[in-house]
Amino acid sequence: MTIGVGACLAAGYGMALLLAGYGIDLLARRATAALEGRGRGGFVYHADHDAWLCPEDQWLWPKSYDPENRVMRYRGTPAVCNSCPVKDACTASDDGREMVRAVDAWPATETARFYRGIACAIATMGVIWPAATTFAAESAAEVLVLLGVAAAIGLGSLPLWSHLRRSPALFPEHVPQRSLDESLADRQLVITAVNSRRPKYGSDTRRGPDGN
Incomplete structure (x- = not known):
């Protein structure tokens, strides 16, 4: 059974993405450890x-x-x-x-959730890459290998999804949470209101000889 170079590269790249996801998840663990008081020279917060x-x-x-x-x-x-x-x-x-x-624990928890979200996204790309490469496979053997690698990466990414699901969300309720679209819409309303209150001078409406 011969596997082409393209299939091997796709499989290897997918596995590399999974490993990168675990590396980023490690950053999330460090953020969580800082929140829980671990990793400070043996000092533990109770x-x-x-x-x-x-x-x-x-x-x-x-x-x-x-x-x-x-x-x-x-x-x-x-x-x-x-x-x-x-x-x-x-x-x-x-x-x-x-x-x-x-005193505010939410920055550390949000940082951990951010890292774990990225880790899951990268692992998902690791599944998609070899799976998509099957459309360019040159043999049935390559299709089986690529699908097998994609399935293995999918199984390997399950702990990452579990970590993300179990990450606490401690963002304070009193702080307003708005999407980017909502923030941009509010900004446009403010700009419109400011422009409408801007004083009009004669020079603003004066036209030249050519009408411009």
Whole structure:
């Protein structure tokens, strides 16, 4: 059974797109990890206590709120941190280790959903490419191989769709959500209203000798 170069390239390209989708999904996982407090040197945020737990089983409690950056600041007990055996690798401050947490969680969740949406779109292209190449296949064997690869990529993309479906949507309800068309329509209405209120001067309507 001989498979042409075009079919091999289409199959390989489809698999590469699937791998690219998983790479982008990894970015979404990192955004989710930042939201949940993972990946910060072993410090884990516990929402039920509103505090961070360090790798040495010590708590960092809320100390202040930064309204400009909308973050809560947490700090460990100085006496505990200064006597910690891993202090030198943790913080140079003698006032205790500080951690921050963004009050608004929706930017991280929306970023994760954005990445996962792109990952699913790329994986879909990975399915379409070899499937569409079957129309230019030179033999039945190539058709079977291309369809098999497309099916394998489709199955391989199912976890990506599952991740997207399970990604939380925490966009605040009080913030208006409008489509691009709605925003453009509103902008056009504003432009029309401004033009209608613009004062008219004689020079605006004066015509030259040629009538222009």
